[in-house]
Amino acid sequence: MKLKVFLFSLVALIAGATSTFAAEHCNGIESGVVYYNEGEFERAIDEWRTCIDNGTENSDLYYNLGNAYFREGKIGFAIYYYKSALRLAPNNDDIIHNLKYAQAMTRDKVEEDGEENPLLAGLFKAHHALSLRTQMWALLGIFWAIALVAIARRISRSGKTKNVLIGAMFALSGVFCIIAMSAGYKIFVAETNIEGVVTAKDADVTSAPNNKSQTLNTLSEGTTFEVLSEQGGFVEIRLGEKIRGFVKTSDVGIVK
Numbered sequence: 001m002k003l004k005v006f007l008f009s010l011v012a013l014i015a016g017a018t019s020t021f022a023a024e025h026c027n028g029i030e031s032g033v034v035y036y037n038e039g040e041f042e043r044a045i046d047e048w049r050t051c052i053d054n055g056t057e058n059s060d061l062y063y064n065l066g067n068a069y070f071r072e073g074k075i076g077f078a079i080y081y082y083k084s085a086l087r088l089a090p091n092n093d094d095i096i097h098n099l100k101y102a103q104a105m106t107r108d109k110v111e112e113d114g115e116e117n118p119l120l121a122g123l124f125k126a127h128h129a130l131s132l133r134t135q136m137w138a139l140l141g142i143f144w145a146i147a148l149v150a151i152a153r154r155i156s157r158s159g160k161t162k163n164v165l166i167g168a169m170f171a172l173s174g175v176f177c178i179i180a181m182s183a184g185y186k187i188f189v190a191e192t193n194i195e196g197v198v199t200a201k202d203a204d205v206t207s208a209p210n211n212k213s214q215t216l217n218t219l220s221e222g223t224t225f226e227v228l229s230e231q232g233g234f235v236e237i238r239l240g241e242k243i244r245g246f247v248k249t250s251d252v253g254i255v256k
Helices: 010-014 029-037 042-053 059-071 075-088 092-105 118-129 132-153 159-192
Strands: 004-005 018-021 194-198 202-206 215-220 224-231 236-238 243-249 251-256
Touching: 010 018, 018 236, 029 059, 042 059, 059 092, 075 194, 075 251, 092 215, 132 159, 194 243, 215 243
Parallel strands: none
Antiparallel strands: 004 018, 194 224, 194 251, 202 215, 202 243, 224 236, 236 243
Protein backbone atom coordinates (compact mmCIF):
# COMPACT_ATOMS: atom_id res chain seq x y z
CA MET A 1 0.00 0.00 0.00
CA LYS A 2 1.27 3.46 -0.84
CA LEU A 3 0.88 6.47 1.37
CA LYS A 4 0.83 10.17 0.68
CA VAL A 5 1.87 13.17 2.69
CA PHE A 6 0.91 16.67 1.59
CA LEU A 7 2.68 19.86 2.55
CA PHE A 8 0.58 23.04 2.33
CA SER A 9 2.35 26.36 2.86
CA LEU A 10 1.67 29.37 0.65
CA VAL A 11 1.04 29.20 -3.07
CA ALA A 12 4.62 28.36 -4.10
CA LEU A 13 4.75 25.32 -1.83
CA ILE A 14 1.28 23.98 -2.54
CA ALA A 15 2.10 23.44 -6.23
CA GLY A 16 4.56 20.58 -5.96
CA ALA A 17 4.98 19.25 -2.46
CA THR A 18 3.62 15.72 -2.40
CA SER A 19 5.44 12.46 -1.99
CA THR A 20 4.64 8.76 -1.89
CA PHE A 21 6.49 6.00 -0.11
CA ALA A 22 5.98 2.41 1.02
CA ALA A 23 6.06 1.25 4.62
CA GLU A 24 9.33 -0.68 4.24
CA HIS A 25 8.73 -2.84 7.34
CA CYS A 26 8.55 0.17 9.67
CA ASN A 27 5.14 0.69 11.26
CA GLY A 28 6.18 4.21 12.26
CA ILE A 29 5.88 5.33 8.64
CA GLU A 30 2.17 4.59 8.49
CA SER A 31 1.42 6.05 11.91
CA GLY A 32 3.52 9.09 11.02
CA VAL A 33 1.36 9.70 7.96
CA VAL A 34 -1.77 9.52 10.12
CA TYR A 35 -0.36 12.05 12.58
CA TYR A 36 0.80 14.32 9.76
CA ASN A 37 -2.62 14.35 8.10
CA GLU A 38 -4.17 15.18 11.46
CA GLY A 39 -1.84 18.14 11.85
CA GLU A 40 0.20 16.53 14.65
CA PHE A 41 3.53 17.21 13.01
CA GLU A 42 5.67 16.71 16.09
CA ARG A 43 4.30 13.21 16.63
CA ALA A 44 4.78 12.44 12.93
CA ILE A 45 8.40 13.55 13.25
CA ASP A 46 8.90 11.27 16.26
CA GLU A 47 7.51 8.26 14.36
CA TRP A 48 9.59 8.89 11.24
CA ARG A 49 12.76 9.65 13.21
CA THR A 50 12.31 6.29 14.96
CA CYS A 51 12.23 4.58 11.55
CA ILE A 52 15.48 6.32 10.58
CA ASP A 53 17.08 5.33 13.89
CA ASN A 54 16.10 1.72 13.12
CA GLY A 55 17.93 1.84 9.79
CA THR A 56 15.28 2.93 7.26
CA GLU A 57 16.86 5.05 4.52
CA ASN A 58 14.41 6.39 1.96
CA SER A 59 14.31 9.64 -0.01
CA ASP A 60 10.55 9.98 0.45
CA LEU A 61 10.86 9.46 4.20
CA TYR A 62 13.49 12.21 4.40
CA TYR A 63 11.38 14.42 2.14
CA ASN A 64 8.32 14.08 4.34
CA LEU A 65 10.36 14.71 7.47
CA GLY A 66 11.46 17.93 5.80
CA ASN A 67 7.82 18.78 5.18
CA ALA A 68 6.88 18.09 8.81
CA TYR A 69 9.76 20.18 10.15
CA PHE A 70 8.82 22.99 7.79
CA ARG A 71 5.27 22.95 9.13
CA GLU A 72 6.74 23.12 12.64
CA GLY A 73 8.72 26.22 11.63
CA LYS A 74 12.09 24.49 12.00
CA ILE A 75 13.73 25.60 8.76
CA GLY A 76 17.15 24.18 9.61
CA PHE A 77 15.89 20.63 10.07
CA ALA A 78 13.63 21.00 7.02
CA ILE A 79 16.59 21.93 4.81
CA TYR A 80 18.71 19.18 6.36
CA TYR A 81 16.16 16.48 5.50
CA TYR A 82 15.43 17.91 2.05
CA LYS A 83 19.15 17.73 1.30
CA SER A 84 19.32 14.19 2.68
CA ALA A 85 16.42 13.25 0.39
CA LEU A 86 18.13 14.92 -2.58
CA ARG A 87 21.24 12.79 -2.01
CA LEU A 88 19.13 9.71 -2.73
CA ALA A 89 16.93 11.26 -5.44
CA PRO A 90 18.94 14.09 -7.07
CA ASN A 91 16.42 14.80 -9.85
CA ASN A 92 13.22 14.80 -7.83
CA ASP A 93 11.40 18.03 -8.72
CA ASP A 94 9.32 18.08 -5.51
CA ILE A 95 12.39 17.88 -3.30
CA ILE A 96 14.23 20.54 -5.31
CA HIS A 97 11.19 22.83 -5.22
CA ASN A 98 10.69 22.61 -1.46
CA LEU A 99 14.42 22.85 -0.73
CA LYS A 100 14.70 26.09 -2.73
CA TYR A 101 11.60 27.45 -1.03
CA ALA A 102 12.98 26.70 2.44
CA GLN A 103 16.43 28.07 1.58
CA ALA A 104 14.86 31.34 0.46
CA MET A 105 13.73 31.82 4.05
CA THR A 106 17.24 31.68 5.54
CA ARG A 107 19.18 34.81 6.44
CA ASP A 108 22.79 33.90 5.60
CA LYS A 109 23.72 34.13 1.93
CA VAL A 110 27.03 33.46 0.20
CA GLU A 111 27.84 36.26 -2.21
CA GLU A 112 29.30 35.29 -5.57
CA ASP A 113 32.22 37.34 -6.83
CA GLY A 114 32.13 38.62 -10.40
CA GLU A 115 29.78 37.80 -13.25
CA GLU A 116 29.00 34.25 -14.23
CA ASN A 117 30.76 33.03 -17.36
CA PRO A 118 28.01 32.01 -19.85
CA LEU A 119 30.12 29.13 -21.23
CA LEU A 120 30.77 27.73 -17.76
CA ALA A 121 27.13 28.26 -16.86
CA GLY A 122 26.09 26.24 -19.92
CA LEU A 123 28.49 23.42 -19.09
CA PHE A 124 27.30 23.41 -15.48
CA LYS A 125 23.67 23.19 -16.62
CA ALA A 126 24.46 20.34 -19.02
CA HIS A 127 26.40 18.56 -16.28
CA HIS A 128 23.33 18.52 -14.04
CA ALA A 129 20.78 17.89 -16.78
CA LEU A 130 21.17 14.10 -16.50
CA SER A 131 21.26 12.01 -13.36
CA LEU A 132 24.25 9.77 -12.67
CA ARG A 133 22.15 6.68 -13.38
CA THR A 134 21.02 8.11 -16.74
CA GLN A 135 24.62 8.91 -17.61
CA MET A 136 25.75 5.36 -16.82
CA TRP A 137 23.06 3.94 -19.10
CA ALA A 138 24.05 6.44 -21.79
CA LEU A 139 27.69 5.36 -21.51
CA LEU A 140 26.67 1.72 -21.90
CA GLY A 141 24.58 2.54 -24.96
CA ILE A 142 27.34 4.61 -26.56
CA PHE A 143 29.89 1.85 -25.87
CA TRP A 144 27.81 -0.68 -27.79
CA ALA A 145 27.15 1.85 -30.54
CA ILE A 146 30.91 2.31 -30.96
CA ALA A 147 31.35 -1.46 -31.03
CA LEU A 148 28.70 -1.87 -33.73
CA VAL A 149 30.20 0.95 -35.81
CA ALA A 150 33.63 -0.69 -35.48
CA ILE A 151 32.22 -4.01 -36.71
CA ALA A 152 30.44 -2.29 -39.59
CA ARG A 153 33.68 -0.54 -40.58
CA ARG A 154 35.57 -3.81 -40.52
CA ILE A 155 33.13 -5.65 -42.79
CA SER A 156 32.52 -2.69 -45.11
CA ARG A 157 34.19 -2.86 -48.52
CA SER A 158 33.57 0.75 -49.48
CA GLY A 159 36.36 3.20 -48.70
CA LYS A 160 33.93 6.10 -48.49
CA THR A 161 31.70 4.21 -46.06
CA LYS A 162 34.71 3.32 -43.93
CA ASN A 163 35.69 6.99 -43.68
CA VAL A 164 32.15 7.92 -42.59
CA LEU A 165 32.17 5.16 -39.98
CA ILE A 166 35.56 6.30 -38.68
CA GLY A 167 34.16 9.82 -38.26
CA ALA A 168 31.14 8.39 -36.44
CA MET A 169 33.45 6.45 -34.11
CA PHE A 170 35.41 9.61 -33.28
CA ALA A 171 32.20 11.56 -32.64
CA LEU A 172 30.75 8.84 -30.41
CA SER A 173 34.06 8.51 -28.58
CA GLY A 174 34.08 12.25 -27.90
CA VAL A 175 30.55 12.16 -26.48
CA PHE A 176 31.49 9.10 -24.43
CA CYS A 177 34.49 10.89 -22.91
CA ILE A 178 32.46 14.02 -22.04
CA ILE A 179 29.71 12.03 -20.32
CA ALA A 180 32.29 9.83 -18.57
CA MET A 181 34.08 12.90 -17.15
CA SER A 182 30.79 14.37 -15.96
CA ALA A 183 29.76 11.09 -14.32
CA GLY A 184 33.20 10.67 -12.76
CA TYR A 185 33.04 14.14 -11.28
CA LYS A 186 29.60 13.45 -9.82
CA ILE A 187 30.92 10.28 -8.18
CA PHE A 188 33.94 12.18 -6.85
CA VAL A 189 31.76 14.94 -5.38
CA ALA A 190 29.36 12.42 -3.85
CA GLU A 191 32.28 10.69 -2.13
CA THR A 192 34.25 13.74 -1.01
CA ASN A 193 31.91 16.73 -0.74
CA ILE A 194 30.04 16.67 2.57
CA GLU A 195 27.50 19.36 3.44
CA GLY A 196 26.16 20.46 6.77
CA VAL A 197 23.17 22.55 7.80
CA VAL A 198 22.66 24.70 10.88
CA THR A 199 19.69 23.11 12.67
CA ALA A 200 19.84 25.25 15.82
CA LYS A 201 18.52 28.81 15.91
CA ASP A 202 22.12 29.94 15.40
CA ALA A 203 25.61 28.43 15.57
CA ASP A 204 28.83 30.16 16.62
CA VAL A 205 31.84 29.65 14.34
CA THR A 206 34.91 29.47 16.59
CA SER A 207 38.63 29.58 15.88
CA ALA A 208 39.33 26.19 17.49
CA PRO A 209 37.34 23.05 18.41
CA ASN A 210 36.72 23.94 22.06
CA ASN A 211 34.35 26.05 24.15
CA LYS A 212 37.02 28.58 25.16
CA SER A 213 38.06 29.64 21.67
CA GLN A 214 37.23 32.95 20.00
CA THR A 215 33.92 33.35 18.19
CA LEU A 216 34.57 34.41 14.59
CA ASN A 217 31.05 34.43 13.12
CA THR A 218 27.53 33.36 13.91
CA LEU A 219 25.49 31.41 11.37
CA SER A 220 21.70 31.46 11.40
CA GLU A 221 19.33 28.51 11.20
CA GLY A 222 19.22 26.79 7.82
CA THR A 223 22.64 27.96 6.61
CA THR A 224 24.38 25.35 4.48
CA PHE A 225 28.16 24.93 4.63
CA GLU A 226 30.95 22.59 3.56
CA VAL A 227 32.16 20.07 6.12
CA LEU A 228 35.95 19.73 6.21
CA SER A 229 36.36 17.40 9.18
CA GLU A 230 34.85 16.24 12.46
CA GLN A 231 36.78 16.62 15.70
CA GLY A 232 35.12 15.36 18.82
CA GLY A 233 32.06 17.47 19.50
CA PHE A 234 32.94 19.99 16.78
CA VAL A 235 32.78 20.17 13.00
CA GLU A 236 35.33 22.08 10.93
CA ILE A 237 33.44 24.05 8.29
CA ARG A 238 33.92 26.40 5.36
CA LEU A 239 31.37 28.82 3.95
CA GLY A 240 32.39 30.71 0.84
CA GLU A 241 35.84 32.28 0.80
CA LYS A 242 35.59 34.23 4.05
CA ILE A 243 34.18 31.93 6.72
CA ARG A 244 36.13 28.98 8.10
CA GLY A 245 36.20 27.60 11.62
CA PHE A 246 34.46 25.19 13.97
CA VAL A 247 30.85 24.74 15.07
CA LYS A 248 29.36 22.44 17.67
CA THR A 249 28.08 19.13 16.32
CA SER A 250 24.91 19.56 18.39
CA ASP A 251 24.04 22.75 16.46
CA VAL A 252 24.19 21.22 12.98
CA GLY A 253 23.17 18.27 10.85
CA ILE A 254 25.64 16.61 8.49
CA VAL A 255 24.20 15.38 5.19
CA LYS A 256 25.63 11.95 4.41
